[in-house]
Amino acid sequence: MFKYLKKYWFWCLLAPLFMVGEIMMDLMQPDLMKTIVDEGVIGKNMDIIISVGLRMILLVFLGAASGILCGVFANMGAQRFGNDLRKDVFKRIMNLSFQQTDKFSTGSLVTRLSNDVTQVQNTVNMAMRFAVRSLFMFVGGIIMLYRQSPTFMLITACGLPIVAFFVIFFSRKAAPLFKIVQERLDSLNNVMQEDVAGARVVKAYVKEDYEMKRFDKANQDLVEISLKVFTRLAFMGPILNIVLNTCIICIIVVGGITVQNNGDLTTGEIMASLTYVSMILFGVMAVSNIFQMIPRVGASITRINEVLYSNEVVKNGEITETKENNGKIEFRNVSFAYPNSSGQNVLEDIDLVVNPGETLAILGSTGSGKSSLVNLIPRFYDTKSGDVYVDGVNVKDYNLKALRSKIAIVLQKAELYSRPIEANIRFGKDNADPLTIKKAASIAQADDFICDTNDGYFTFVTEGGHSLSGGQKQRISISRAVIKDAEILIFDDSTSALDLKTEARLYKALNETYPDLTKIIIAQRIASVRNADRIAVLENGRISACAPHDELMETSEVYRDIYYSQLKDDSIIDEEA
């Protein structure tokens, strides 16, 4: 965290300096008050009342100006510190592997990025302002009180260990709970995230009450633990008050007796001493507040560091350029298991070569490992054993950006962003001009429906693409991949919502425009893939056959079964043929 603060050392230095200025003014006030009371009021000297009074007012203004400057500088430092930290955490989140995102959970990442960073930022702000203030109030108060009366200082010194004991006692009791508070906040955010994003499903299944209960439970858990923490901390204020008032009473009693016995104490000195006692004890209280913040901010720093310094699970390689750039893909004896699952292999002994410019289809029942297989090509996950090669280079040796720039993948779940259609397509190629965007949309068979909308390419897509139909979403996702101009194009069940005619037109346009592109097409329907150069049949994570359609009809029983079952279902194959 210090590396983020170091950059703003200037503000971090100025803010406490001005705070020292403010506190100096505060410390001088009671001494002047003593003079005004003893020499001005009791001594009936109007000149002293006016001159000292004016000095007091001047000091108030100087103190206020210092306080304002301290606040401004502290905020300048803290806000910029928070901004840098937030940016870095966000950057790291963007670079987390799929495995890490699954592990942290979306809700927790959002809490870390928002709540935890704000917590640290606020603490930095408070530390610059109040750490110095409380320290100077405490030390300055002791010196000034001692100057007024060593006896009063002795009385106050008796109260200090009591306050210190309770501060440490309650802070230590509350400290371990802060981590739990943040964890429960994570859980609450997870529920909110899921329910807000999945509000349509909740409504469709009339699960509002059920989800409300889930939310209530998460909320209740958070309230419970927060109450526990703050109940423990709530003791501190009243205890301080008891000690403060006891000290005040003792000082008044001792002071009163001394004055009555014609001792060397004046009324003004007693009044000034009372103010200094309050300063000392409030200084202790402010220190205790900082003590309270330490475990809280400690928990937040740990959670931020877990993200910032998480090991790179998918380590970036060095290679940015390759000799061949033809889109050849090779799986050599690949096995794969999801890192967070029971360890059972999802893919087993995959040996497969996809030649440059070839169209390879992957067919297989649901859960057979089709998505898992293609996710290994852009290295969303690493293999458990064996290797994947793109353009003759092991994907693990690639710089991830270089590898992923060779591949355009349309994921199984079409994700769109809340921005106009043209911006969603341009996501695939930043500098694409309107004509290129239109061309990509035409290949994806999206141009017609886009032109039919009121705002055409500037039609705004609502969050997650809810304003579009399933097939429209898929076609915009395909446009986004097509425009990327990559060597390899992967469709993960990306045309499932299209009717067969539109799908056939799409493949035709794609093959005509990009005949040299290596294409991998995952599909459930044989009609979608029968024209592919080869079709790989995936069964329980193994490739049981891989050949063109006609050959598979002769050699693969599984393929034949799928073919006839789909033929029976409807006339899709006739229609496509």
Ligand SMILES: Nc1ncnc2c1ncn2[C@@H]1O[C@H](COP(=O)(O)OP(=O)(O)OP(=O)(O)O)[C@@H](O)[C@H]1O
């Ligand atoms: N992120 C994940 N973590 C753990 N297991 C997963 C994950 N994603 C998929 N799996 C498991 O891996 C297996 C293969 O899943 P995969 O998504 O590759 O199947 P698929 O062939 O694409 O299925 P579908 O046709 O339904 O899309 C399944 O048993 C699934 O439960």
Ligand SMILES: [Mg+2]
């Ligand atoms: Mg899949």
